[in-house]
Amino acid sequence: MAQPQPGDWPLARAEVETLQGYSAPLEGRRGLLRLDFNENTVGPSPKVVEAIRAIPAEHYAIYPEYDGLKEAFGRSLGGLRADQIGLFNGADGAIHAICQAYGSRGEVMLTTSPTFGYYAPCARMQGMVINAIPHEGDALAFPLQTMRRALSQLNPKLLLLCNPNNPTGTRIPPEHILELAAAAPSTLVVVDELYEAFTGDSVLPLLQASDGADPFASYRNLVVLRSLSKTAGIAGLRIGIAAGSEPVVDRISRVTGPYDINSFGVCAAFAALEDQAHVDAYVTEVLAAKAWLVEQLLKAGIRHQGDGGNYLLIWPRSGAGPTEAALREEGILVRSMAGKALIDGALRVSIGTGEQMQRFWQAYRRCDGID
Numbered sequence: 001m002a003q004p005q006p007g008d009w010p011l012a013r014a015e016v017e018t019l020q021g022y023s024a025p026l027e028g029r030r031g032l033l034r035l036d037f038n039e040n041t042v043g044p045s046p047k048v049v050e051a052i053r054a055i056p057a058e059h060y061a062i063y064p065e066y067d068g069l070k071e072a073f074g075r076s077l078g079g080l081r082a083d084q085i086g087l088f089n090g091a092d093g094a095i096h097a098i099c100q101a102y103g104s105r106g107e108v109m110l111t112t113s114p115t116f117g118y119y120a121p122c123a124r125m126q127g128m129v130i131n132a133i134p135h136e137g138d139a140l141a142f143p144l145q146t147m148r149r150a151l152s153q154l155n156p157k158l159l160l161l162c163n164p165n166n167p168t169g170t171r172i173p174p175e176h177i178l179e180l181a182a183a184a185p186s187t188l189v190v191v192d193e194l195y196e197a198f199t200g201d202s203v204l205p206l207l208q209a210s211d212g213a214d215p216f217a218s219y220r221n222l223v224v225l226r227s228l229s230k231t232a233g234i235a236g237l238r239i240g241i242a243a244g245s246e247p248v249v250d251r252i253s254r255v256t257g258p259y260d261i262n263s264f265g266v267c268a269a270f271a272a273l274e275d276q277a278h279v280d281a282y283v284t285e286v287l288a289a290k291a292w293l294v295e296q297l298l299k300a301g302i303r304h305q306g307d308g309g310n311y312l313l314i315w316p317r318s319g320a321g322p323t324e325a326a327l328r329e330e331g332i333l334v335r336s337m338a339g340k341a342l343i344d345g346a347l348r349v350s351i352g353t354g355e356q357m358q359r360f361w362q363a364y365r366r367c368d369g370i371d
C-alpha cells in the first residue's frame with residue numbers, strides 16, 4: 001500500500017507539522033530500577049495510598065472537584081492565596097499552558113542550554129523563537145552576565161529558568177533571578193523549581209512580606225513551578241502548580257480544560273501535602289545517597305557534575321551509549337545525554353535510596369570496566 005503523503009490528510013498548523021515532540025519513554029520501564037527520569041524511586045506516603053483506596057467507586061462517575069486544593073498548596077508554600085495558585089496536569093501542563101497563553105509567533109523565549117527538554121517544543125508549537133544561552137565553563141555555571149545582556153537586548157516574552165537546572169544541576173542564587181525579573185517587567189519570568197526540595201533555593205521566601213502584603217506585588221512578572229512528581233512520589237497522578245500574581249495565574253489557567261486534573265490526583269495531592277515528613281525523610285535519604293555516590297566517583301576518578309537535584313551527570317569512559325545499554329541489561333535505566341550541547345557523552349543518573357545507589361554503583365563498575 002502506498003505511504004500517505006502530506007496533503008492526504010488535513011495539515012496541522014505549520015509549527016506543528018515541523019515540530020519534533022519531546023521524547024519521553026511511555027512504556028517498558030516497570031520492574032526495572034528507574035534512574036532515568038528523576039522520579040521518586042520508592043513511592044508516595046502510605047497515607048496517599050490509603051486515601052486513594054478510600055475513594056468510593058461512585059466518585060469515579062462524577063467530574064473532579066477541587067475545593068480546598070489551591071488553599072492547601074498556598075499554605076504549603078508559606079501562605080500564598082488560592083488565586084495565586086494554578087493547578088495543572090503536572091508542571092508539564094503548566095509549561096504548555098504558559099506558552100499557549102503568552103507565546104506568539106516570532107516572539108522570543110530566552111532560556112539556558114542544556115536545560116529541561118519540554119520548554120523548547122512548547123515554545124516552538126507557538127512559533128516562538130528560542131534563544132538558549134549556554135551554561136559556562138567546566139562547572140556549567142549559570143550564565144548571569146550573558147543573560148542580563150540578552151534580556152535587555154532581546155526583550156523576550158518568556159524567560160524560562162530551571163533552578164536547580166535539569167540536567168546540569170546548576171544552582172542559581174534566587175537573588176539573581178529576582179534581579180533579572182525586576183530588570184524585565186514585560187517578560188514573564190518562569191522559575192521551574194521542580195527540584196527545589198534538594199537545594200532549598202527558592203525565590204518564594206524572598207518574596208514573602210512579614211506584614212501579610214501580596215508577595216508578588218513587586219514581581220508581577222514572576223511565576224514559580226512546583227510539582228508532586230519528584231519528591232512526593234505521585235508522578236503518575238500528574239499534579240503540578242504555577243504560583244504567581246493573580247492576573248498571570250488567571251491567564252495561564254484560561255487555556256486549560258475545566259477538568260484537566262483528575263479526582264485521583266486531587267485526592268492524592270491532599271494526602272501528600274499533609275505528610276510533609278514523608279517527603280522530608282525521602283529528600284534526606286536521597287541527599288545522603290548522592291553524597292555517597294559522589295565519593296565513589298571521586299575515588300574512581302570518573303568525571304561527574306551536578307550540584308543540585310536528585311540526579312548527577314556521569315561521563316563513562318566506555319561512552320554513554322554502550323554504558324546505558326549495558327546498565328539496561330543489568331535491569332537499570334539511566335538517560336544518555338547524547339546530542340545535548342555541552343554534555344554529549346554523559347549519562348544522567350537519578351538518585352534514589354542508598355541501597356539503590358549501591359546497586360547502581362556495583363553495576364556501573366562492571367559496565368564501565370572499572371577495576
Ligand SMILES: Cc1ncc(COP(=O)(O)O)c(C=O)c1O
Pocket residue numbers: 037038089090091092093116162166192194226227228229235238239240
Ligand atoms: C525541570 C522539570 N520541569 C518540569 C518537569 C515536569 O514535571 P511534572 O511531572 O510535574 O510534569 C520535569 C520532569 O522531568 C522537570 O525535570
